Amino acid sequence: MPATDITELSSSEQTFLDPYLPSPSAPSASGKSAKLPFVTLTYACSLDGMIALAPGVRTALSGPETKSMTHYLRLKHDAILVGAGTAVADLPSLNCRYPGAEFDEQPQPVIVDPRRRWKVEGSALGRLAEEGKGRQPWAVSLGGNSDEACKRLVVEESEGGRMDWETVLRKLKAEGIRSVMVEGGATVINALLAEPGLVDSVIVTIAPTWLGQGGLAACPAVTTVDGRRVNAARLADTTWRQFGADAVLCGRLGA
Numbered sequence: 001m002p003a004t005d006i007t008e009l010s011s012s013e014q015t016f017l018d019p020y021l022p023s024p025s026a027p028s029a030s031g032k033s034a035k036l037p038f039v040t041l042t043y044a045c046s047l048d049g050m051i052a053l054a055p056g057v058r059t060a061l062s063g064p065e066t067k068s069m070t071h072y073l074r075l076k077h078d079a080i081l082v083g084a085g086t087a088v089a090d091l092p093s094l095n096c097r098y099p100g101a102e103f104d105e106q107p108q109p110v111i112v113d114p115r116r117r118w119k120v121e122g123s124a125l126g127r128l129a130e131e132g133k134g135r136q137p138w139a140v141s142l143g144g145n146s147d148e149a150c151k152r153l154v155v156e157e158s159e160g161g162r163m164d165w166e167t168v169l170r171k172l173k174a175e176g177i178r179s180v181m182v183e184g185g186a187t188v189i190n191a192l193l194a195e196p197g198l199v200d201s202v203i204v205t206i207a208p209t210w211l212g213q214g215g216l217a218a219c220p221a222v223t224t225v226d227g228r229r230v231n232a233a234r235l236a237d238t239t240w241r242q243f244g245a246d247a248v249l250c251g252r253l254g255a
């Protein structure tokens with residue numbers, strides 16, 4: 001996408017978003033350890049709650065105004081994180097193309113890739129880093145290989161062969177990452193929606209379209225309390241605003 005597609009947000013759009021972005025005064029999830037970064041979970045969905053037409057299909061939902069918003073959010077975070085599924089399916093750039101963004105302001109791309117499915121060689125991320133248009137990506141994996149072009153943060157395997165999100169986020173903080181923008185995909189979003197103690201803000205773009213059955217949903221796992229089904233996640237402290245044809249809903253995970 002040429003840089004010209006991304007335009008500056010108005011001051012009132014920035015004022016709308018800023019309370020949900022990392023800053024020394026931004027509220028963190030209650031009781032959150034200082035060893036964890038500020039985490040903003042953000043994605044775009046349809047009116048039927050889908051983030052893609054089908055698993056692994058790159059699907060444009062955001063309009064030009066919310067694309068610009070995404071780049072404003074990227075400017076405001078130290079790192080941008082996606083799962084390996086998104087890295088492989090979307091071939092994302094994950095750099096900040098906001099007008100006037102300097103190299104120092106580029107977020108650190110991070111791919112959660114336990115089994116080293118994604119390769120930096122031949123990727124848009126690798127090319128952009130070589131061109132000085134973004135940082136060299138990091139991957140978080142269950143094993144490392146020092147010969148690789150991509151820095152690997154290694155974490156221990158937890159239950160079911162998965163990585164524990166708190167461990168991943170602590171690892172990033174220990175590397176100097178103070179804030180992380182999580183952009184997806186479905187596996188990552190659905191896991192983090194169930195982690196109110198780790199996520200500080202949620203910013204959802206709602207596009208005025210239905211993707212239809214068979215789509216990939218932003219929909220956390222079933223939650224039960226004393227054997228009874230309850231809401232899986234809920235936003236508190238909500239506010240919303242129109243950006244072009246899209247609605248943007250901001251909130252914090254909680255009661």
Ligand SMILES: NC(=O)c1ccc[n+]([C@@H]2O[C@H](COP(=O)([O-])OP(=O)(O)OC[C@H]3O[C@@H](n4cnc5c(N)ncnc54)[C@H](O)[C@@H]3O)[C@@H](O)[C@H]2O)c1
Binds near residue numbers: 051055059112165185
């Ligand atoms: N609309 C949007 O905002 C948006 C954003 C991002 C991606 N997408 C779409 O989402 C789809 C990809 O979603 P997905 O669910 O396939 O992929 P994903 O990006 O969520 O990545 C899933 C993979 O990440 C790794 N992973 C994630 N959490 C892990 C954990 N706790 N432990 C170990 N490994 C973990 C695993 O390898 C897993 O297979 C694509 O179609 C993409 O276009 C949409």
Ligand SMILES: Nc1nc(=O)c(N)c(NC[C@H](O)[C@H](O)[C@H](O)COP(=O)(O)O)[nH]1
Binds near residue numbers: 082
């Ligand atoms: N906000 C948002 N709206 C969308 O309509 C959409 N499809 C994504 N998807 C997120 C996913 O991570 C994409 O891969 C990156 O948004 C691509 O980002 P680049 O422009 O390549 O940097 N995100």
